[in-house]
Amino acid sequence: MTPAGAERPSPDRILRDEHFMRLAIALGGRHLGLTWPNPSVGAVLVDESGDSPMILAQGVTQAGGRPHAERIALEAAGERARGATLYVTLEPCAARSSHSHGPSCSDLIVAAGIGRLVVSVPDPSPFAAGQGPERFGRAGIPLSTGCLAPEGARLHGGHITRVTRGRPAVTVKLARSTEGFAGARRGPRLMLTGEAANGRVHLMRAHADAIMVGVGTVLADDPLLNVRLPGLEGRSPVRIVVDSRLRTPPTARLVAGAGMIPTWIVTTVDAPVEPERALAARGVEILRVSSDANGRVHLPEALQLLGTRGLTGVFCEGGPDLADALARSDLVDELVLITGRSARGQGDVPALGPALQDRMDFLNPWAEEQIGPDLFMFWERP
Ligand SMILES: NC(=O)c1ccc[n+]([C@@H]2O[C@H](COP(=O)([O-])OP(=O)(O)OC[C@H]3O[C@@H](n4cnc5c(N)ncnc54)[C@H](OP(=O)(O)O)[C@@H]3O)[C@@H](O)[C@H]2O)c1
Known part of the structure; x- marks a missing residue:
């Protein structure tokens, strides 16, 4: 989905985004059944500054639902995350469900200085529900949502059904x-x-x-x-x-x-x-x-x-x-x-x-x- 007024991505860009999102979706699929009540999210962090993209780190939500995939990928990459592209299967959480869980993934993404964020499907849960996009906009992080949306929706169908129904x-x-x-x-x-x-x-x-x-x-x-x-x-x-x-x-x-x-x-x-x-x-x-x-x-x-x-x-x-x-x-x-x-x-x-x-x-x-x-x-x- 291209935001109003934004440039249409090139076919190469779309193919590249789909390639890394497919990997993120496969990662998320690995922990299905282990993370409830949380969704099993996949995240891939990619350095796109060189001639060919390079995967810096990847993450999947851990058994029991924490830590979240984004945190794992960002912590693994450390300083190298600055300016990189983060692919995430589900809109990152923007509110903390408890203080003991530390900052939300949206806060971590902004603090890490991510250069671009690509999301497959929005998260209707009250801990996300569109709060992240506004925060990323304020931080100047370009966001595109809807990459491989049918596959992302299939991966997160359980979580989305529980939140909405x-x-x-x-x-x-x-x-x-x-x-x-x-x-x-x-x-x-x-x-x-x-x-x-x-x-x-x-x-x-x-x-x-x-x-x-x-x-x-x-x-x-x-x-x-x-x-x-x-x-x-x-x-x-x-x-x-x-x-x-x-x-x-x-x-x-x-x-x-x-x-x-x-x-x-x-x-x-x-x-x-x-x-x-x-x-x-x-x-x-x-x-x-x-x-x-x-x-x-x-x-x-x-x-x-x-x-x-x-x-x-x-x-x-x-x-x-x-x-x-x-x-x-x-x-x-x-x-x-x-x-x-x-x-x-x-x-x-x-x-x-x-x-x-x-x-x-x-x-x-x-x-x-x-x-x-x-x-x-x-x-x-x-
Ligand atoms: N091919 C397959 O995929 C497959 C899979 C499983 C089984 N089977 C075969 O199917 C046969 C068993 O069939 P089945 O249809 O009786 O098994 P089932 O659908 O697993 O069990 C039916 C039972 O569930 C209980 N139940 C409780 N609440 C219900 C509700 N609201 N609506 C419907 N049922 C409710 C009912 O017993 P109560 O009224 O006492 O609660 C009902 O008799 C066996 O031959 C078995 O080998 C085949």
């Missing part, structure tokens, strides 16, 4: 056979996808703040819902079961692991107390919300509660029932549909319910990826 962004992932089935009511579990596709799904888990399923999936599959990729075992996010009457068996495998990986059950205020005791004794945290008209967990309220707990991105790996209910409440921000071309077993549970099918007409298909024999298709909220 008060809840985490919800990605629904469903696998189906070529005939369109997600599972089988009886008999052995339907194996839908190959090893490579399963690896990709585990990477998506690692990049989420939480994995969510309905109790139907727990009863049918007894899943572990952890990350089992070599080297990323420590990246298992919070596990959430949506279970209106606390039917989750205390013997379920994810209950057994609740001491190791935070495990929450979202239930209703009407659910019995006895099973809560058994589950809580094993380390499961029970969250109660209102019932909807069908006596089930009120999903909009449940998601708001998860937002107040700081979650920015929930990866729903539940079955068709929960996926359809989320669609009915307009709570699907991204859909990942995997067509397993090597499905083994006979299915009879359709993957796409009527509400999700309707909802898909309002989502934008934005990518397809072939992984081994399986096809991943991605949709997102426009």
Whole structure:
């Protein structure tokens, strides 16, 4: 986006900016799932004074949300930051959330004497919300916002959704056979996808703040819902079961692991107390919300509660029932549909319910990826 009255950047400048922003976005992506309630931001500091640009430093928001990416890059570069260009995936914070956190990133950028600032997407949070641009203008630092905006918005979709809607962004992932089935009511579990596709799904888990399923999936599959990729075992996010009457068996495998990986059950205020005791004794945290008209967990309220707990991105790996209910409440921000071309077993549970099918007409298909024999298709909220 070129500010009014400013010169249009040359095609070379646009290409160069996109090149370094792509790097910043890749850096930010590395810590998705680790920084909530804060966004995982990427920053790249570039010296453009010579014939060819040189990267001086880079940064990504650290686990737990601090220090911020800009601070890391600026501190690494020290005096060399003066006059350099800083690429940041999200508008830098301009207000301190607490005195113990030190100066805001906008203050650090001005103090470092940055020569130019390139931002991918604005931050609607009250700690930023357009305050930085005014400060950079006063300091004479040229700012351009909107570089690779769709990619930046995708990286920060969780943070932006939590700020603007008060809840985490919800990605629904469903696998189906070529005939369109997600599972089988009886008999052995339907194996839908190959090893490579399963690896990709585990990477998506690692990049989420939480994995969510309905109790139907727990009863049918007894899943572990952890990350089992070599080297990323420590990246298992919070596990959430949506279970209106606390039917989750205390013997379920994810209950057994609740001491190791935070495990929450979202239930209703009407659910019995006895099973809560058994589950809580094993380390499961029970969250109660209102019932909807069908006596089930009120999903909009449940998601708001998860937002107040700081979650920015929930990866729903539940079955068709929960996926359809989320669609009915307009709570699907991204859909990942995997067509397993090597499905083994006979299915009879359709993957796409009527509400999700309707909802898909309002989502934008934005990518397809072939992984081994399986096809991943991605949709997102426009
Ligand atoms: N292919 C895939 O991607 C995939 C993924 C997961 C599972 N599966 C398969 O799908 C089958 C299980 O399907 P499912 O659809 O029953 O699983 P599910 O969607 O994970 O769980 C459904 C359950 O969630 C609970 N729930 C709580 N609040 C709800 C709400 N507001 N709306 C909807 N549900 C709510 C309901 O039980 P309460 O009323 O008791 O709360 C409901 O029965 C199995 O065959 C499994 O193997 C396939």
